[in-house]
Amino acid sequence: MASVSSQPQFRYTQPPSKVLHLRNLPWECTEEELIELGKPFGKVVNTKCNVGANRNQAFIEFADLNQAIAMISYYASSSEPAQVRGKTVYLQYSNRQEIVNNKTAADVAGNVLLVTIEGPDARLVSIDVLHLVFSAFGFVHKITTFEKTAGFQALVQFSDAETATSAKNALDGRSIPRYLLTENVGPCTLRITYSGHTDLSVKFQSHRSRDYTNPYLPVAPSAIDGSGQLTVGLDGKKLEPESNVLLASIENMQYAVTLEVLHMVFSSFGPVQKIAMFDKNGGVQALVQYPEIQTAVAAKEALEGHCIYDGGFCKLHLSYSRHTDLSIKVNNDRSRDYTLPNVSTVTMVNSQPSILGQQPSNVSMVTTNPPQYSGAQYAPTEQVGMPQPLAAWGVAAAPPAPQSMPMPMPMSMSMPMPMPMSNHSYMPPRYGNMPPHPGTMHMPSQSGLSQTMVYRPDHIQ
């Protein structure tokens, strides 16, 4: 009962302190402005701004008590009051002797970001999408994801605080571009603060965590079945059984994708036996049959996510079909069996003006001499055309140019392959003449290669 202090809550004179209390500050007064204000009187060693319910109070701590006294004394007798941005601020000694800055980790810039993915389908966002998004700002060392009361969160580790800061500034409050998400995933907004961590501990490559600096890290046992086969991809999705038949869906189909175009694109990997195109929930899909599973695998890995046309148009999404042999009933503009001894069909395909350049789409040649996609083909060929990643985020100010840090050790399971055509005899098309398409932009791939430009027809200019 006797514990209530007899001290008045506010006194009109206070014992000197090297900490000064400021009030009536302008909205969102910065630390810099406080330092500017105190600097004439001594060394400001600490500040705290945005204090109080109205966030218009602050504290300045001087190195020496005499400096604080000098400032108070000066303004006590000055005809000009202390001002910040023309607003009079009121000074007095603080009733504390030092500023205690309970800066949380979230306030201290660090190399690791705490990312909260907001949205009803947030947990459907794969770690690969996060990696792609954050790689636009620099090499991402590690990512861990977890569920907390705050929702679905990720820790994203960069080399340094500067890189992390540029990512934070550009991405905080923004939504992941729709084209990076599958159709079943709703809008996902990113909330980003700094994490107190400096180095994440990643034990396994899994659908929950990755260490991009250590591709030899074992894959999580939970992702491997009894046979030692991967049943879960590193993105956490179940791996479909491989098949010689690919299901291609075409996103953002601004231009007609014909059977011939598909044949040409897919023939780069080996002979295409059959193609069947059909409409599926508003889009166009196609089944593409190779004789060999390996060919389909190569085509899928190389083409997945890439666009048939420059500019983000006609983006391919590939999966393995359950089919192994398509039954083509009729050769028309939607379906074709290239194995039939139908001279007119073969002639037509081979006499197609060689849109791809000099390379004839000679099926047998490709068959006997399949393209090899070795590491040498990682050589970036499209730096000129590297799009700014953030246009899709609706950011007015251009972000720093994406740094295409090469992976020290590419993880073959998650690395997008460079376009197979890049080093072929014809040149990949450059950005330039394509009609712009608002709202569509490409994220840079981890390898630094553009993800676009499978093929560019002459008839589109």
Added chain:
DNA sequence: AGCACA
């Protein structure tokens, strides 16, 4: 216009 989220 009066002292720092617990």
